[in-house]
Every structure is written in C-alpha cells, then in structure tokens.
Amino acid sequence: MRREISTDPTSIDASALINCLVSVGIRVNASGSAAVKSLRVSYLAARVLCAVHQPPSRHAAAIAKELGVDPAAISRTLKELKELGLVKASSERRLLRLTEAGARLYASVSVLVDEHNQRVMSVLTIRERIQLLEYLRRLKQALPALGVTIDEQNAVRSTTHDAETA
Numbered sequence: 001m002r003r004e005i006s007t008d009p010t011s012i013d014a015s016a017l018i019n020c021l022v023s024v025g026i027r028v029n030a031s032g033s034a035a036v037k038s039l040r041v042s043y044l045a046a047r048v049l050c051a052v053h054q055p056p057s058r059h060a061a062a063i064a065k066e067l068g069v070d071p072a073a074i075s076r077t078l079k080e081l082k083e084l085g086l087v088k089a090s091s092e093r094r095l096l097r098l099t100e101a102g103a104r105l106y107a108s109v110s111v112l113v114d115e116h117n118q119r120v121m122s123v124l125t126i127r128e129r130i131q132l133l134e135y136l137r138r139l140k141q142a143l144p145a146l147g148v149t150i151d152e153q154n155a156v157r158s159t160t161h162d163a164e165t166a
Contacts, residue, residue, distance in 0.1 A: 086105055
C-alpha cells in the first residue's frame with residue numbers, strides 16, 4: 001500500500017529529505033567501490049576512466065564538472081591514473097585520453113560500473129529516473145545561488161550560514 005505524500009510545504013521535513021539524499025549518496029558510492037574492488041581501482045578512478053573514454057576528449061575541469069566532483073580530487077585521481085600508465089594528456093591542449101592499458105582496464109571497469117548503476121536504479125521506473133534526474137539537476141544548479149559551495153578539500157561550505165555565524 002502506497003502512503004500519500006503531503007504537498008503542503010510546511011509539513012515536509014527538509015532535514016529528513018537532505019539526510020536521506022546524503023545517505024543514498026554515501027551508500028551508492030560505497031557499493032560502487034565494492035563493485036570495482038576486484039580491479040584494484042577506486043570507484044572515483046573507475047568513474048574517471050569511463051569519463052575519459054567518452055568522446056570528445058576533454059580537460060580535467062570538464063570531467064570534474066561532468067562527474068560533480070571537486071576538481072582537486074579529479075586532479076589527484078588523474079595523477080594516479082597517469083602514474084599507472086592508464087591515462088595521458090595531449091601535449092598541445094592537455095586533452096585527456098586512455099592509453100592502451102587504460103583502454104583494457106576501461107573494458108572491465110565499464111561493465112562493472114554499468115551493472116552497478118543499473119542495479120541501483122532498477123527500483124525506479126524510467127519515468128521516475130527522468131524525474132529524479134530533473135529534480136537533482138535543479139537542486140545542483142540552485143546550490144551556488146543559495147551560498148553552498150565545495151572547497152578544495154571537498155568540504156561543503158555555506159556562505160550564508162558562515163555569514164550568519166560570524
């Protein structure tokens with residue numbers, strides 16, 4: 001039996017929504033890490049490999065934006081992937097691409113990441129997935145205007161809250 005959800009904004013607990021969103025993110029990330037553990041790469045490294053593989057070639061900043069990850073974390077991950085000989089940057093424009101070894105690892109990683117993502121999303125219909133993506137994109141776009149940013153250490157900062165407590 002489905003429980004009716006109130007549309008009255010005063011009866012919806014914003015803290016419960018945010019806590020649930022954070023909890024889901026943490027659990028999805030942890031299960032993604034478990035999914036690629038056998039390949040001896042982090043879930044972030046797996047996601048970066050998948051992003052580098054996708055045409056067209058891009059800079060690190062574009063990959064950070066696409067993945068919604070702090071640019072410093074992407075830089076650290078790319079440094080590790082370069083040291084392992086999996087990713088290289090073109091000399092003229094610093095565009096990223098996979099090496100032969102990176103392409104071989106990508107073939108395994110992409111299957112595991114796709115299976116993980118499909119498993120996580122399997123509880124939602126296509127329509128629900130589209131709606132969820134729309135809602136999450138709207139929240140993500142609104143964060144800077146609300147004074148919520150992410151610093152180099154990936155710590156969330158609220159400039160509004162910081163100003164109020166100063």
